[in-house]
Amino acid sequence: MSKAILELRNVKTIVNKGTSNETTILKGINLTINEGDFITIVGTNGAGKSTLFNVIGGNLPADEGTILHNGKDITHESEEDRTSFLARVFQDPKLGTAPRMTVAENMLLATKRGEKRHLVMRKLKQNMARFTKLAATMNNGLEDRMTTATGALSGGQRQALSFLMATLKRPDILLLDEHTAALDPHTSLNLLHATNERITKDHLTALMITHHLEDALTYGNRLIVLKDGQIKADLNAAEKEKLTTDQLYTYFED
Numbered sequence: 001m002s003k004a005i006l007e008l009r010n011v012k013t014i015v016n017k018g019t020s021n022e023t024t025i026l027k028g029i030n031l032t033i034n035e036g037d038f039i040t041i042v043g044t045n046g047a048g049k050s051t052l053f054n055v056i057g058g059n060l061p062a063d064e065g066t067i068l069h070n071g072k073d074i075t076h077e078s079e080e081d082r083t084s085f086l087a088r089v090f091q092d093p094k095l096g097t098a099p100r101m102t103v104a105e106n107m108l109l110a111t112k113r114g115e116k117r118h119l120v121m122r123k124l125k126q127n128m129a130r131f132t133k134l135a136a137t138m139n140n141g142l143e144d145r146m147t148t149a150t151g152a153l154s155g156g157q158r159q160a161l162s163f164l165m166a167t168l169k170r171p172d173i174l175l176l177d178e179h180t181a182a183l184d185p186h187t188s189l190n191l192l193h194a195t196n197e198r199i200t201k202d203h204l205t206a207l208m209i210t211h212h213l214e215d216a217l218t219y220g221n222r223l224i225v226l227k228d229g230q231i232k233a234d235l236n237a238a239e240k241e242k243l244t245t246d247q248l249y250t251y252f253e254d
């Protein structure tokens, strides 16, 4: 039987508490994420997808319910504490990297995710060949820009670097929040391929939010449809395999 890495039990998130704008965004989420799961997540705007990631990542509190990591209650653990086992890539290429540091320096920092971090130049030299090889797996010329300041990279290269940084030190959970959405179609496809290859080769446990129903069906072994703060469907590999985009689209309707 697969091992549960993360469990959400009846998780509710309420914003603007005690005001006339009080809203329950997540309305009792029950979700068990097993080791090696690659879950694609779809849902209409405002369904609660990013909020789900914020609650898993500790950026937003779970106002009710429990979150367990490897069986340990982490419901009240801070965002900072959770970075020891969790990595996230955002839609905005500017968010994942330090712009004035070089590609290699950013990668070196990423090897210390969740720990006290400082740059040791000797380690940069020691790791350069490994980092360059890893950068080459992204198929977008990142390997030729190892000593370039990250702020001077193209959006696609910067996003590829954010992805590499999130996976350099193996995370128990990788959250991909529409990480290819800001890229042109070719660059986006390239990053998706590299993402899929890394996740499957290294058996990473990952959740990927996407608005592209075809991508949601193509990638991963499980698909979740979020609607109005609830899980409307949680489909396994076999169910996903049989599904067409048209059928998936019907989950969005009332």
Ligand SMILES: Nc1ncnc2c1ncn2[C@@H]1O[C@H](COP(=O)(O)OP(=O)(O)OP(=O)(O)O)[C@@H](O)[C@H]1O
Binding pocket: 015, 016, 025, 043, 044, 045, 046, 047, 048, 049, 050, 051, 052
């Ligand atoms: N911190 C917050 N304070 C108030 N409202 C919030 C907060 N975070 C999210 N919301 C609201 O909760 C709802 C769900 O937002 P969320 O960003 O999770 O949706 P989403 O499914 O990721 O949407 P999209 O596809 O547009 O990114 C939205 O109505 C949003 O305005």
